[in-house]
Amino acid sequence: MNSRPVIMISIIDLPKKQDHSHAHSLLSQCLRVRGIDYSEDALSYGEQGKPYLPGSDIHFNISHSSGIAACIVSGRECGIDCEAVKKYRPGVVRRVCSEKEKAMLEAVSEEERPQLFYRLWTLKEAYVKMLGIGISYPMAEAEFLFSGGKIITDLDCDFRQYILRRGKYIVSVCERMN
DSSP, X not given: OOOSOEEEEEEOOOOXXXXXXXXXXXXXXXXXXXXXXXXXXXXXXXXXXXXXXXXXXXXXXXXXXXXXXXXXXXXXXXXXXXXEOOOOOHHHHHHHOOHHHXXXXXXXXXXXXXXXXXXXXXXXXXXXXHHTOGGGSOGGGSOOEEETTEEEOOSSEEEEEEEETTTTEEEEEEEEOO
């Protein structure tokens, strides 16, 4: 099997109730690249609700948010999260960010904080989705820093991040190291 992940991102202008269907359409396209016919009815769900294809060594994850949908299909456990950059929310920062992340957010201008926060948030979400355990995970423990365009973390995963439409959207991808 091809070990490279298949990632699709779609910036969409659909009513919110159609975002989920659009994300599953992306999943269908990604699986077709791997030679798999997909039907949402074929999915099974793990203990914490993470979907999987029974009898397959293919891993996948989808995400959708205001105006964007994303999907990853991989031979490794994976997670993806996409978000439209919205208002900076200090209350959420206090709950989900480590002390180093909080200091990094405080060190940038107020205009830069929303994008930096969503860069952190989507990395954390992609990691938790890869684990398949939901947001009950203590998010502050998954720490991310940035240096010279690189994502710095001690988590045993590969991370990538895409900043789209001049920072309006952030997509983060996590794959477990094998």
